[in-house]
Amino acid sequence: MYKIMIIEDDLTIASLLNENIKKWGFESYYITDFNEILNEFQNRKPHLILLDISLPFYNGFYWCCEIRKISNVPIVFLSSHTENLDIVMAMNMGGDDYITKPFSLDIVIAKIQALLRRTYDYYREVETLEVKGVLLNLKDTVLSYQNNKIELTKNEYKIMRLLMENKNKVVSREEIMKSLWDSDCFIDDNTLTVNVNRLRKKLEEFGLKDYIITKKGMGYLVHD
Numbered sequence: 033m034y035k036i037m038i039i040e041d042d043l044t045i046a047s048l049l050n051e052n053i054k055k056w057g058f059e060s061y062y063i064t065d066f067n068e069i070l071n072e073f074q075n076r077k078p079h080l081i082l083l084d085i086s087l088p089f090y091n092g093f094y095w096c097c098e099i100r101k102i103s104n105v106p107i108v109f110l111s112s113h114t115e116n117l118d119i120v121m122a123m124n125m126g127g128d129d130y131i132t133k134p135f136s137l138d139i140v141i142a143k144i145q146a147l148l149r150r151t152y153d154y155y156r157e158v159e160t161l162e163v164k165g166v167l168l169n170l171k172d173t174v175l176s177y178q179n180n181k182i183e184l185t186k187n188e189y190k191i192m193r194l195l196m197e198n199k200n201k202v203v204s205r206e207e208i209m210k211s212l213w214d215s216d217c218f219i220d221d222n223t224l225t226v227n228v229n230r231l232r233k234k235l236e237e238f239g240l241k242d243y244i245i246t247k248k249g250m251g252y253l254v255h256d
Contacts, residue, residue, distance in 0.1 A: 037078035038062035085111040100126040161196040204251040
């Protein structure tokens with residue numbers, strides 16, 4: 033699950049953003065201690081930052097520069113400033129986008145989704161995920177284990193990818209179904225059970241019994 037970090041000193045706006053971002057299936061949180069922004073970033077490791085320019089102590093330009101020293105995480109500036117100079121400065125400081133206030137929540141979500149897609153899906157095209165010796169090739173939907181290849185269906189691949197991306201964390205059935213529904217066809221609760229059982233059977237054929245763990249009433253997980 034992608035994590036969004038909100039750095040906004042108007043807590044009404046921060047809370048509203050936080051609530052709406054979570055509705056779209058992201059993990060979201062906002063800063064309340066503006067002296068600890070860099071520590072919060074390093075501890076939380078977000079996938080994207082929404083960053084206000086006008087902040088206590090140091091402004092958003094300062095924090096963008098500090099974050100850019102250690103990370104290329106996407107940064108979207110939020111500001112009531114509409115002057116071209118502010119927008120140009122935000123981009124030159126390392127920002128990836130700029131949203132002026134007052135803003136539409138739909139626009140914010142659309143920009144978040146587009147940036148996450150460009151930043152992470154692009155690089156993952158040539159990557160693999162690995163958990164406990166099992167490799168998932170993100171280009172051809174094939175699992176590899178001890179020189180064996182395990183062919184997955186589209187839904188099996190999506191389930192496996194979601195679990196591996198969230199290793200050591202329980203992924204709810206609702207989250208898995210939402211992922212499949214958003215990117216494929218509708219899948220109900222019984223269909224999900226069938227898909228998970230088929231995936232487990234394929235894994236067991238290669239000695240991977242109990243690779244996918246069921247947490248009753250919660251969901252599924254894989255762990256390293």
